[in-house]
Amino acid sequence: MSDRIADIWGSRTPYGGGEEWPERVDEHLEEGVPRAEIRWFQSACVLCSNGCGLDIGVLDGRIVGVRGRADDRVNRGRLGPKGLFGWRANNAADRLATPLVRRNGALEPVGWDEALDLVVEHSRKVLADRGPLGMGFYTTGQLFIEDYYTLAVLVRAGIGTPHLDGNTRLCTATADAAMKESFGADGDPGSITDFDLCDTIFLVGHNIAETQTVLWARVLDRLDGSDPPRLVVVDPRPTKVARRAEVHLPIRNGTNLALLNAIQHELIAHEWIDREFVEAHTIGLEELEKTVARYTPERAAEICDVSASAIREAARIVGEAERLVSTCLQGVYQSHQATASAIQVNNIHLVRGMIGKPGCAPFQMNGQPTAQNTRETGADGDMAGARNWQNDAHVEELARLWNVDAFQIPSWAPPTHVMELFRYAEEGSIRFLWIIGTNPAVSLPDLGRVRATLAQDRLFVVVSDAFLNETGELADVVLPAAMWGEKTGTYTNHDRTVHISEKAVEPPGEAHADMDILIEYAERLGLRDRDGAPLIKWRTPEECFEAFKEMTRGRPCDYSGLSYAMLRGSGGIQWPCNEENPDGTERLYTDHVFNTFPDYCEEYGHDLLTGAAFDRKDYEALNPSGRALLRNAEYVPPPEEPSDDFPLLFTTGRTVYHWHTRTKSGRSRELDAAAPEPWVELSVADAERMGVGEGDVVRVESARGALEARARITELREGVAFAPFHYGAWGRADPGDAEAGTANELTITAWDPVSKQPLFKVAAVRVEKVADSGGVAAPAPTTTASEPVAPLVRAGVEPT
Amino acid sequence: MKLDVAIESVQDAEASLAKELRRAGERHALQSDLYHLTRMLADRCEQQLERLLPFATRYGAPDTHDPGESSAVVEQVRRLGGELAGRHEASGLVLLDDLRGLYVSAQEAEISWTVLIQGALAIRIASSSRSPTSAASTPRRGRSGCGRV
Numbered sequence: 001m002s003d004r005i006a007d008i009w010g011s012r013t014p015y016g017g018g019e020e021w022p023e024r025v026d027e028h029l030e031e032g033v034p035r036a037e038i039r040w041f042q043s044a045c046v047l048c049s050n051g052c053g054l055d056i057g058v059l060d061g062r063i064v065g066v067r068g069r070a071d072d073r074v075n076r077g078r079l080g081p082k083g084l085f086g087w088r089a090n091n092a093a094d095r096l097a098t099p100l101v102r103r104n105g106a107l108e109p110v111g112w113d114e115a116l117d118l119v120v121e122h123s124r125k126v127l128a129d130r131g132p133l134g135m136g137f138y139t140t141g142q143l144f145i146e147d148y149y150t151l152a153v154l155v156r157a158g159i160g161t162p163h164l165d166g167n168t169r170l171c172t173a174t175a176d177a178a179m180k181e182s183f184g185a186d187g188d189p190g191s192i193t194d195f196d197l198c199d200t201i202f203l204v205g206h207n208i209a210e211t212q213t214v215l216w217a218r219v220l221d222r223l224d225g226s227d228p229p230r231l232v233v234v235d236p237r238p239t240k241v242a243r244r245a246e247v248h249l250p251i252r253n254g255t256n257l258a259l260l261n262a263i264q265h266e267l268i269a270h271e272w273i274d275r276e277f278v279e280a281h282t283i284g285l286e287e288l289e290k291t292v293a294r295y296t297p298e299r300a301a302e303i304c305d306v307s308a309s310a311i312r313e314a315a316r317i318v319g320e321a322e323r324l325v326s327t328c329l330q331g332v333y334q335s336h337q338a339t340a341s342a343i344q345v346n347n348i349h350l351v352r353g354m355i356g357k358p359g360c361a362p363f364q365m366n367g368q369p370t371a372q373n374t375r376e377t378g379a380d381g382d383m384a385g386a387r388n389w390q391n392d393a394h395v396e397e398l399a400r401l402w403n404v405d406a407f408q409i410p411s412w413a414p415p416t417h418v419m420e421l422f423r424y425a426e427e428g429s430i431r432f433l434w435i436i437g438t439n440p441a442v443s444l445p446d447l448g449r450v451r452a453t454l455a456q457d458r459l460f461v462v463v464s465d466a467f468l469n470e471t472g473e474l475a476d477v478v479l480p481a482a483m484w485g486e487k488t489g490t491y492t493n494h495d496r497t498v499h500i501s502e503k504a505v506e507p508p509g510e511a512h513a514d515m516d517i518l519i520e521y522a523e524r525l526g527l528r529d530r531d532g533a534p535l536i537k538w539r540t541p542e543e544c545f546e547a548f549k550e551m552t553r554g555r556p557c558d559y560s561g562l563s564y565a566m567l568r569g570s571g572g573i574q575w576p577c578n579e580e581n582p583d584g585t586e587r588l589y590t591d592h593v594f595n596t597f598p599d600y601c602e603e604y605g606h607d608l609l610t611g612a613a614f615d616r617k618d619y620e621a622l623n624p625s626g627r628a629l630l631r632n633a634e635y636v637p638p639p640e641e642p643s644d645d646f647p648l649l650f651t652t653g654r655t656v657y658h659w660h661t662r663t664k665s666g667r668s669r670e671l672d673a674a675a676p677e678p679w680v681e682l683s684v685a686d687a688e689r690m691g692v693g694e695g696d697v698v699r700v701e702s703a704r705g706a707l708e709a710r711a712r713i714t715e716l717r718e719g720v721a722f723a724p725f726h727y728g729a730w731g732r733a734d735p736g737d738a739e740a741g742t743a744n745e746l747t748i749t750a751w752d753p754v755s756k757q758p759l760f761k762v763a764a765v766r767v768e769k770v771a772d773s774g775g776v777a778a779p780a781p782t783t784t785a786s787e788p789v790a791p792l793v794r795a796g797v798e799p800t
Numbered sequence: 801m802k803l804d805v806a807i808e809s810v811q812d813a814e815a816s817l818a819k820e821l822r823r824a825g826e827r828h829a830l831q832s833d834l835y836h837l838t839r840m841l842a843d844r845c846e847q848q849l850e851r852l853l854p855f856a857t858r859y860g861a862p863d864t865h866d867p868g869e870s871s872a873v874v875e876q877v878r879r880l881g882g883e884l885a886g887r888h889e890a891s892g893l894v895l896l897d898d899l900r901g902l903y904v905s906a907q908e909a910e911i912s913w914t915v916l917i918q919g920a921l922a923i924r925i926a927s928s929s930r931s932p933t934s935a936a937s938t939p940r941r942g943r944s945g946c947g948r949v
Contacts, residue, residue: 419833423830423832426830426887427830427886427888427889428887429892609840639836750833753833753837
């Protein structure tokens with residue numbers, strides 16, 4: 001196998017449209033390991049939402065490598081760089097192996113009894129003094145169904161607080177929201193095999209080459225095969241995807257909605273729409289037509305700062321497609337008017353009648369591997385089993401399943417989203433905050449404010465994690481958690497494919513699975529059902545999965561036909577899997593009946609401008625009854641625009657070698673070496689104007705904070721600065737230090753009104769040079785969107 | 801027909817709604833969604849008033865209105881005050897009170913529009929850039945802004 005750090009997507013295995021993607025098995029083992037002695041355990045990668053099937057190789061109770069599973073429907077044996085090298089984090093020397101408790105300002109190791117007693121004591125005190133609203137929980141997109149479901153039942157039915165969210169709020173809340181608005185419930189309609197069948201791919205704000213490398217390998221193989229799909233890409237950065245596009249629209253960040261309205265304007269003007277389909281299966285075309293009529297390509301060109309002819313050309317390719325696959329990711333979700341924009345991509349498929357058919361699907365992508373499951377279990381702002389918090393019958397179903405009184409489950413208002421949760425902690429109404437497997441001290445916007453909130457004496461902070469990260473440093477109690485490979489469980493990727501992941505090794509020291517930690521906490525806190533029996537009925541992951549399955553019965557995300565036995569040895573099975581669909585379901589809505597019945601739907605929709613929730617009578621008045629909703633919205637300018645003081649637009653993003661705040665990827669020597677330090681990307685024109693050259697140290701400053709890092713000059717659009725979001729204060733004394741290069745010191749506290757997803761991609765900044773490069777290039781990869789402009793390569797930038 | 805009175809009543813209601821929106825946003829500057837949303841909705845009130853202006857002139861209502869914006873210094877002071885007070889638990893009660901006030905003001909604006917639109921329809925205004933149907937959508941927008949409240 002080639003050097004898979006430099007060769008991110010591996011060798012090509014071209015195939016034609018409609019053919020099966022050929023197998024290619026990727027493997028990486030520690031050097032010198034006797035291969036024949038390795039024991040293999042089935043799993044799937046947890047370092048992006050693709051969820052590639054893999055086996056974990058174990059020797060002497062230690063993980064020694066991974067290999068792709070050739071028969072897996074998602075990856076057909078392939079793995080990306082993070083999948084191949086990320087497992088090294090499990091073996092890191094600095095894993096948390098014992099609980100820690102803060103004493104005299106410092107964290108000290110203690111036993112589990114002592115740590116949990118302290119957590120329970122504080123929980124009891126807050127519950128007695130302030131009731132359930134004093135308690136908050138913030139989880140991740142990295143755990144398994146079994147961990148999340150235990151958490152959801154504990155928090156919703158046991159504690160009874162609405163203050164529970166996942167960091168999926170930062171990555172996929174908009175995917176979820178957009179599908180609920182358009183189709184009535186969460187769940188991507190399409191199948192990953194639609195990439196094999198389509199003739200056109202429309203990627204909006206989705207740097208698929210870096211965020212889902214194996215899916216991009218699939219597209220690359222199509223592009224190199226016979227009958228390749230046409231590619232249209234919307235992205236301000238010169239991504240590898242953009243470089244392969246027939247039309248690339250490098251729009252000004254924050255203007256997706258204006259562009260997508262203009263594309264629909266063209267679809268309608270040229271009658272590239274399926275009137276029969278629209279008439280039979282959607283509502284809202286008339287209002288949509290009225291709105292998009294105002295978005296001529298010329299008007300959008302002005303807002304988005306791309307040419308009107310390019311918009312026309314993009315619309316023509318989308319309009320002439322016979323089998324269209326579209327995807328959205330963070331360029332839409334973490335941007336201004338996120339939900340309204342994501343919905344327009346759904347609209348494009350609805351007006352073209354390209355949904356629920358082979359090769360035709362809009363993908364509202366996920367970022368994290370198990371983000372789908374926070375949504376399904378109700379461990380984020382959703383109710384368990386895609387239930388509707390405004391529907392009393394749904395809440396009563398949950399109460400019956402959990403054997404508690406319905407009024408115990410908070411449903412008088414929407415579940416609290418993370419930004420609001422931190423706001424309540426800031427103002428002092430939340431006094432107990434448990435953070436599980438996520439690092440808000442690096443990943444939330446406006447970090448100065450986040451740190452000040454977490455550091456308050458009046459707030460008791462519990463962190464459970466595999467490592468002591470920047471957030472753990474601010475905690476009162478830190479609990480050591482088992483990672484992937486150290487516990488058994490299940491999770492679901494972006495095309496509803498469910499995988500099982502076996503326990504391959506023991507967790508280090510006294511670390512435990514999150515599910516076990518939560519069950520122990522519930523026991524000690526004395527959480528009971530209405531008959532006085534323990535609230536949490538399960539003790540093993542499989543027992544939990546059985547309970548979860550039952551909870552999903554009859555709902556869109558129906559797992560009732562699945563079992564650990566079925567998943568073992570399988571190449572992934574897609575929900576719904578039930579009596580009617582015993583082998584799973586490749587595509588949703590093949591009958592073009594959507595989940596928009598008032599009794600069944602997951603929500604009644606929102607006003608897209610303000611986020612005001614509609615209620616049942618509004619929904620009934622619309623009378624969708626199985627028809628999809630074409631929702632329209634006007635473009636409005638973002639809350640912060642470039643000014644004289646802050647003339648550039650700032651955007652952040654994930655890059656190929658790192659994952660989140662590097663908690664795992666930074667502990668893999670291959671991944672860390674590929675991108676060890678932060679950097680800032682600038683356009684050629686801006687760099688020239690400011691006198692900045694490759695490798696010069698620049699200071700990027702917003703109204704909220706600053707970062708300093710070396711500059712990489714790329715073909716990025718003019719007027720924009722980009723920084724990766726991965727780099728925190730890890731290894732530095734002062735967390736606010738600009739030299740840490742932390743992107744979220746700069747970002748704004750603002751969020752989408754519907755999905756509540758924070759805006760990481762629209763802030764105003766100024767950039768100034770602070771030091772010469774000294775002949776050193778920026779530590780940015782040369783293999784990706786951060787590729788330097790050609791002359792600088794000759795000037796001596798070493799390839800990654 | 802006393803259309804001037806109806807127009808003036810809309811002008812008063814929209815202007816005072818704009819002012820209250822801005823002040824509420826500034827008072828609760830740490831409540832970030834409210835801060836951004838109130839500013840955006842206040843701008844919309846201003847736009848509504850701008851669009852009403854030709855009719856005000858034609859029917860003898862006041863042709864100017866108080867934009868309701870405080871000086872930059874006052875705005876900044878209110879915002880800083882909001883940021884300081886926003887770390888106190890009582891800020892939640894003040895917020896609730898402000899939202900109640902906004903709800904009533906938005907209702908006031910909606911009623912004024914309804915009266916004006918009915919008057920306008922009665923005399924069948926034919927000309928202008930805004931048709932009666934599109935004017936009729938105005939109060940709905942006002943209501944959705946407050947649905948959140």
